[in-house]
Amino acid sequence: xxxxxxxxxxxxxxxxxxxxxxxxxxxxxxxxxxxxxxxxxxxxxxxxxxxxxxxxxxxxxxxxxxxxxxxxxxxxxxxxxxxxxxxxxxxxxxxxxxxxxxxxxxxxxxxxxxxxxxxxxxxxxxxxxxxxxxxxxxxxxxxxxxxxxxxxxxxxxxxxxxxxxxxxxxxxxxxxxxxxxxxxxxxxxxxxxxxxxxxxxx
Amino acid sequence: xxxxxxxxxxxxxxxxxxxxxxxxxxxxxxxxxxxxxxxxxxxxxxxxxxxxxxxxxxxxxxxxxxxxxxxxxxxxxxxxxxxxxxxxxxxxxxxxxxxxxxxxxxxxxxxxxxxxxxxxxxxxxxxxxxxxxxxxxxxxxxxxxxxxxxxxxxxxxxxxxxxxxxxxxxxxxxxxxxxxxxxxxxxxxxxxxxxxxxxxxxxxxxxxxxxxxxxxxxxxxxxxxxxxxxxxxxxxxxxxxxxxxxxxxxxxxxx
Numbered sequence: 001x002x003x004x005x006x007x008x009x010x011x012x013x014x015x016x017x018x019x020x021x022x023x024x025x026x027x028x029x030x031x032x033x034x035x036x037x038x039x040x041x042x043x044x045x046x047x048x049x050x051x052x053x054x055x056x057x058x059x060x061x062x063x064x065x066x067x068x069x070x071x072x073x074x075x076x077x078x079x080x081x082x083x084x085x086x087x088x089x090x091x092x093x094x095x096x097x098x099x100x101x102x103x104x105x106x107x108x109x110x111x112x113x114x115x116x117x118x119x120x121x122x123x124x125x126x127x128x129x130x131x132x133x134x135x136x137x138x139x140x141x142x143x144x145x146x147x148x149x150x151x152x153x154x155x156x157x158x159x160x161x162x163x164x165x166x167x168x169x170x171x172x173x174x175x176x177x178x179x180x181x182x183x184x185x186x187x188x189x190x191x192x193x194x195x196x197x198x199x200x201x202x
Numbered sequence: 203x204x205x206x207x208x209x210x211x212x213x214x215x216x217x218x219x220x221x222x223x224x225x226x227x228x229x230x231x232x233x234x235x236x237x238x239x240x241x242x243x244x245x246x247x248x249x250x251x252x253x254x255x256x257x258x259x260x261x262x263x264x265x266x267x268x269x270x271x272x273x274x275x276x277x278x279x280x281x282x283x284x285x286x287x288x289x290x291x292x293x294x295x296x297x298x299x300x301x302x303x304x305x306x307x308x309x310x311x312x313x314x315x316x317x318x319x320x321x322x323x324x325x326x327x328x329x330x331x332x333x334x335x336x337x338x339x340x341x342x343x344x345x346x347x348x349x350x351x352x353x354x355x356x357x358x359x360x361x362x363x364x365x366x367x368x369x370x371x372x373x374x375x376x377x378x379x380x381x382x383x384x385x386x387x388x389x390x391x392x393x394x395x396x397x398x399x400x401x402x403x404x405x406x407x408x409x410x411x412x413x414x415x416x417x418x419x420x421x422x423x424x425x426x427x428x429x430x431x432x433x434x435x436x437x438x439x440x441x442x443x444x445x446x447x448x449x450x451x452x453x454x455x456x457x
Contacts (some may be wrong), residue, residue, distance in 0.1 A: 007445065010412035081415060082371040087280050088419045096368065096417035162416050168439020171432060 013073045014166045016066040017159045024063055025156055029149075029190055032197035039129040042200075046128060071107050078103055095158055102155040109148030132201045142202055149194040157187035207232035209241060210252070210296035213260060215310045223307070227252035227296070238278060238285035238299065239264055242311075262311035269425060272360030275302055276311045282365035284425055285311075302365040318359050321381045325404045329394040341392035354387040354433065356426040363430060366423035368415065375409030379420035382411045383433035389440070399455040402437075402444045411437050 034045040052058060078100040085097045116135060121127045136142050161183040164170040170179045209230045216223040229252045230244050246259040264274040267286045274285040277300040279293055290297065305313035331337070343351075357380050364370045364378040385405050389398040405411050411434060420430040447455060 004407045006408045007406040007410060007412045007441070011442075011445070077415070080371075080374045081368045082373070083368050084366070084419070088366060088417075088422065090418060090422050092416065092418035093368070096415055099415075165416050165435050166412075166414075166438055168435055168437075168442050171435040171439060173429075173432060176431075176435070 009073060010077075011166070013070055013077070014159075014163050016070045017074075017156070018163050020062045021066050021070055022156050022159070025152065026190065029153075029194045029197065033193050035129065035132070035197050035200035042129045050127065067110070071110075074103050075107065095161075099155060099158050099162070102151040102158075105148065105151040106155050109144070109152065112144075113148065129201070136198065136201045142198065145198050146195055149198065150191050153190040153194055154187055157183045157190065160186065209236065209290055211241060211245075212296045212298045213310070214298075214300035215260065216301070216307050217258075217309065219306060219308060226257060232290075236290040238276075238288040238290065238293075238297070239267065239274060241290060241297075242285070242299075260311060261309040263313070270358055272358035275313075275360045275362055275365070276300065277302055277365065282362040282423060284360065284362075287425070302361055304365045304370055305361060313361075315359070315361055318361060318364070318378070318380070321377050322359070322384065324377070324407075325381050325385050325388075326397065326401050327381070327384045327388060329388060329391055330397060331393060343392050347390065351387055351390050354383055354390070354428060357384060357387075357428055358426065360425065362423050362425055363420035366419040368417050368419065369413050374413060376413035377405075377409050377411070379414070379430040379434060381405075382414070382437050383428055383430050386433045386437055386440075396456055398440075399444060399447075402440055403448070405437060406441050406444065411441060414438075 031045045031049055032042075035042040081096075081100060083097050083100070085093055117127055117131065120131075125131065136145065161176075161179050164179050165176065170176045209232050211228040211230070213226050213228065214223050215226050228245055228250075230241055233240070242260055242262055249257050249259040251257045262274065262276065262285065264286065265271040266273070269284050269287045272284070275282060276285055277298075278285065278288045279298050282302050285299075299311060301307045301311045301313050305315055305317065308314050331340070359380060361380075363380050367376070367379060369376045370378050382405060385401045388394040389401055414434050416431070416434075418431045421428075421432075424430055446452075
């Protein structure tokens with residue numbers, strides 16, 4: 001990257017991962033969780049999201065553009081690392097490795113998920129409870145979705161930890177350790193929300 | 203008692219900068235309190251490998267022999283560290299020696315550490331005091347701050363943190379943890395802070411501190427126990443503020 005733009009790109013990558021992509025992920029999982037209250041509740045919640053004003057504008061600037069930048073630049077970051085977990089098995093190095101692995105899994109999962117739902121919707125399919133129930137009638141897809149969601153949520157939660165270091169919020173080892181606990185609670189909590197929603201469609 | 207005791211070494215060797223590395227085994231008579239350097243010296247005196255063949259002596263760098271110069275860094279049993287403080291009694295055998303391959307290998311265990319000296323120039327790792335006239339004494343440094351800064355000043359440019367870092371490699375231009383911490387050291391100095399924006403802006407250039415991926419291997423590997431990850435996070439905060447100052451403008455670039 002010429003012209004010393006790398007600092008800007010890396011900080012933008014870090015910021016976009018949390019705002020708006022991370023926020024959107026949380027909101028998406030929460031809306032999905034309505035599926036545990038039944039078909040009608042889910043369809044109503046999804047309908048509200050679908051009916052938001054300026055939908056294309058919101059989708060473009062809150063979801064697709066930030067997500068694309070984060071994904072493509074993230075892939076570049078992931079593949080410039082030379083992982084050495086075998087030589088250095090410390091907790092943070094393992095997390096460094098998992099962050100890169102989960103990022104790649106998440107990219108594959110999200111690409112597939114967008115194709116299966118949003119692009120199909122653009123081609124005229126109806127996005128509702130039945131669509132998901134149909135997709136998840138295949139046990140393989142249930143497995144794929146659970147792996148995808150856990151990996152996405154992990155990438156987000158651990159990304160919150162690195163976000164707070166990258167922006168200089170947590171400096172002391174103690175604050176970084178407490179942030180590890182907080183982000184792991186976020187990981188477990190959002191995983192539960194996500195997996196409950198998936199199982200509600202099965 | 204220990205007359206027949208021996209020490210085995212597996213050494214990764216390389217004849218020239220461009221030739222392929224190969225392993226050679228050596229068996230040496232054990233002596234009490236041996237370290238890796240004294241073993242290498244023994245091989246130098248009698249360059250015969252484990253098969254009994256005469257070979258070339260091993261090439262390596264060393265200087266102070268008390269872990270303050272950083273010259274004898276190499277990968278010992280998988281971990282980058284100084285050969286002078288690697289005691290044979292505390293190492294599992296066969297003792298595997300390899301060059302820190304993050305750096306260009308000159309020959310055998312000898313590496314070219316020049317990229318680190320270039321990095322120090324890039325981040326201006328000094329305090330400019332020269333002028334055309336006598337400037338008088340600089341501002342005083344509080345004693346407690348001096349003690350704190352002393353810990354950061356222990357860096358000996360040994361390169362161990364660069365070898366440990368997953369983001370310092372041939373695919374990346376990352377400057378490495380040591381130099382981020384050095385910016386913190388020189389910016390903490392009352393006179394050094396008069397140029398702190400220059401060091402920060404150099405650190406925010408391509409291959410700068412933003413390439414850190416927080417694997418935190420550096421702080422685990424540092425032989426001097428320098429709080430490298432704390433320095434990185436502290437410089438991240440300073441860089442955040444500096445980037446805002448650069449973009450929005452500020453009258454406080456240096457104070």
